[in-house]
Amino acid sequence: MTPGIETGHAVPAEAGSDAAAPGGGSVVLAFPPLVESSFGRYFPSTAVLAGFLQSRRVRTHQWDLNEEFALHLLDPGHLAEAGAGRLVGLEGCHPEEMSAVAGRWLARHHDALFDEDGRHVFAAESGPAFLLAALAQPYLIDPEAEWLTDPALLRSDRTLVYRAYYASLDLAARLPADARLLGVSVPMGPQLVPALLLAEAVKRVRPEVRTVLGGPTLSLMNEDDLARLLDVHRQVDAVVRFDGEAPLLALYRQADAGDWRPTEVAGVSAVAGGGPVHTPPAPGMHPNTLPPASYDPALVARLVGLEMGIVQARGCYWGKCDYCDFVELYDGSPPYRGRSVQSFMAELEHQVGRHGVRRFELITESIPPAFARRFSQAVLDRGLDITWNSFAMVDRRFDAELLQLMVRAGCEYLVIGMETTNTRVLKLVHKSADREENLRFIREAHQAGMKLRINLIPDLPSTTLEEAMESLRDVAELADCVESFTVFPFEATRSSEVGRRPERFGLVVGGGDSGLANQAQYALNHLGNIDPAMTREERTGVHRAYQDFAIGHGSAHMRRTGDEFLDRLPGEDEAFRLGVASLDVLPRGDELVVTHVLRRERTVLPAAVASGLAPWLDGTPLTRRDLTRVYGTAGGTAVLRQLVEARLLTAVAATGRPEPALT
Template sequence: MPETPALLGMPEVPRPSGSASGPLSVVLAFPPLVELSFGRYFPSLAVLGGFLSSRGITSHQWDLNEEFALHLLEPDHLRAAGEGRPTGIEGDFLEEMSAVAGRWLQDNRGQLFDAKGRHDFASVTGPAYLLTALARPYLIDPEPEWLADPELLDSPRTLVYRTYYERLDLAARIPKDAALFGVSLPMGPQLVPGLLLAREVKRVRPDVRVVLGGPTVSLMDEELLTTLLSTHRQIDAVSRYDGELPLAALCGQVAPGGTWQPTAVPGVSALTEEHGVVHAAPGPGLHPNVLPHAEYDPALLGRLADAELGIVQARGCYWGKCDYCDFVEQYDGSPAYRGRSVKSFVAEIEHQVVTHGARQFELITESIPPAFSRRFSQEVLDRGLDISWSSFAMVDRRFDAETLELMAKAGCSFLVIGMETTNTRVLKLVHKSADREENLRFIRDAHRAGVNLRINLIPDLPSTTLPEALEALDDIAKIADSVESFSIFPFEATRSSEVGRNPEKFGLVVAENASGLANQAQYALNHLGNIDPAMTDEERSRVHRLYHDFAIRHGSGHMREAGPEFLSELPGQDERMRLARDYLDILPRGRELLVTHVVRRERTVLPAAVASGLAPWLGGADFSPREVAVVFGDAPARQVLAALIESRLLTAAGVGALVA
């Protein structure tokens, strides 16, 4: 029998109920923009919905981020994007990837959907990443002025969101019995769209209480939070840190007969008439073992191809020592780490398999512990569960070859590894668990075991010099064939991390006006401006470029498999071939052509003479080397064709489109 909050020494939350005026319900909304979550079901809504349901509260889950993706794919928007005119954004975007996406998707939009019309937006093969590129111009990672000046919500930058919300018809969509509207904000770029959503909700339903929650507000310091609540009166309360108990308590206050006193709830901030903005100290959150099963909405799942369900494995990080990480700051008032038992975890997986027929799962954790991995994998095998799963993980010596082999047998499809670098000095400085040798050992063992790795790299961790960054890249290049993909992130110092609190320990000089704002964190409000004298700006730019080029060359194998068999050598004089037009965006740039390969994510500039000579075949007509020689001459024709083959722009005649 599950433990109750009372048994854990936590306050029992009143269970709101209906009345003669009707039942109580809550809307839980996930607003734009989390462009990397298109095609995925972010689990925060399902976890909160499951908890509210266990308290007798009906919730309606709205994935407005996913619906925003559909908004971007409408023909008028694709046309404007392809012309380099993102909605409300100044500047010429004609050569940007957002414009490439707009042009290519006008003719190939259907390739982002499967045969049943379900969203294939999260696919790692083919052109799904173009949807992310299409959305990128609308990303607003707000500076403090967005909190202090409500008029910025009506600036041209927000036009795309305002237009989108108007078309949602919230007046008709919000259930009549809804008394509370919860907005989940895991990422910084959701804050401005979230404020706009709250304003629109209040405009059409002023009786509904609007509550913000999630890491974006949990990591916000109290001064900024005070500014937000004082300025944006459409927000009735902010719930910080663990959201289940505070949200249920606020539901009790909006239930018939309840009294709205949000600052009486631990972990809630709100504007009061008597004392201005009050920040209630957080209380302890629930242990994951006592959380009810996440409640995934079948309608939201049904629109996704290969839907993956998230299952909470832990809150906090079992290591918790990496000095540049601030994820561990999200659970104030609770123990630093709360790990779930294998029995409870597998019970939820089995529930989701039975309820939804699910087979793909993501472990919701900062980093899966090796001991849990072993016990979980063995339990999956013992129960004969036919599932695949993925997780974040860190390189840890306890992930030995035997453990990795067991994980592969139990359905581990891939691990996302925050390796960052192979430089032992830098790794020790920021208190990572592994050194160079351990990182390389782990990659080799995982590859032999059949565990796919998606490795995150930060080439300029604090104090990293140019030679150290290049040496680490050389290390990684030698084992690239053992890795599925690489993601490159510039280093960012965040205020809420140990690096942000004590930058001098890591060789950083605080400089609030320094170039380079929020990067991987996508949360400018938490960014600490600084200078790292270990590299010059030019050296750092060079390192970032080299690492990004490396990731494209060595980390896109799973994407390249989606393409045709490109020519690898010059064909015979009369053999037919063609430009791989179905995979290319061809943009005139003066007399030159800028050619973007949409699967390989690579660009080639065809000089004016080459562009002119190839003109008869740019539309996809087939040709032979002999015909090219007639235009260019024998020797120049061989050079042109060799360059096209090197750039993977030619394929045999008759090869079909990306998806038949």
């Protein structure tokens, strides 16, 4: 509902979910599937809106349907079907695919995703949490334009898993009797189809409840596409674009009074007078004027290690990167509205006091260095025992002294949109830093003890093969200074400066491969294009090289942090075992397909090897002598070497008991 997911200045204690105007109805705020990266997390959009509405004495209810969808996927019946390669409504799946591996492993180790109190460990940064995302990923629908104009697609097999999920929720019983409005937050493109299905399901059981969609997916949609959506999908009563607080309150008051006139509300699109109408937005509220976000204690209590989001700003203080469209989310308002340190600290201390949370994420496109300095000093001055993280861009003002200050103030890590180290390309797309500044930043952050998670885009517009590989060599030389790398293929979006003026960046509109795993996850906003700076084959090779580097760096990091698989040939009488707790073993005829679920690597053991290993597939200890007895001296050594190289073996614990399940 709120594109920037904003919070604001602390006010007297929030009204609470039970405080409402006498006789007034309530609002249900829903966060629908599918955002697999948000499993185990609490996306702030509904909490921000709830805090605002409650401060105006509107009773609210928050539904994290994305998190509940994860539980739906973890049902034993679904895991059994997924493990056999039978995903709901999907054809052509195979038992060797990662979703099936995830289904089998999670069926055996279901408890690994929950603590002893049943709380969710879905967002862990190591261990099996990524398998839950792999299980969900095939169900992701990033809708093309036909989803807006063909309502029959909502009833196709492709949506069967969502329709079954919503049916299991018993919405007729779940919706509060006094519900007047359902607000659906849609930050990501793959949530749009499930959001439309949710609105349809609610209308089926409670047609009088007004359904309102909002968030970045709707704010970035061009008006023609939005008009088609509203004209075809009449289960949607209104769409809020850009800042969501004031429009949602106005729509609620209309629904509560039975006087529905949505097109009279600024920033709202709805059908009126026979067709869709787009009412221009009014200036949004400044984050300093908003009450604290109202995180639902019940939703907080079910998550392990919650990292609570607090908004630092709406918009980006830099705001010049030509390939970014997040700066387009605030039409009608200033492009950047930064929150004061006083306001931010007031909410942070409010959330600590209310929920006892000690880990925080700064919700910002990029934390400004001046704010980082003042905030870090305020944390130290007040003696707050917290950890926090933020997105940031490389900026010369993040000098060694500031980075050290941030670490002392509890900064756990920064996510850096570095993209490349090539100065020519960086200047073309108006990034702040050049090559030398990027490399300086990495070194000084490492020396300060700052963990970095760096995002790379190897094929920004006009990047040549030589430039891409030179940038890869730059970051590889400093890999030990970085915790992790994430690689995104470049995607031109219609709402960015690159999309509006593609020729300026060397792009030829039309064609192009929209099948790449894009970073925006929003096909409706994709601009098909060709970048002649690289051939298709060169681009594919560059992506593979970067991904191999990122995976290899991640594997090396896992070894440094406890991956105890043998990387040497054991002695003659040294006991070892197959690392069954971290492996998925699938028969393929007489062969065995073995997937290391932590490393996401697959090894096929031929029939001659597989048959001999049968006695030890359950993790029973063995030695080189055992392999020699089965395969002969030369054969035993060859098999052992293959198992070690594939990292399928682990040492036997001193107790002799099998190693615990991957956690």
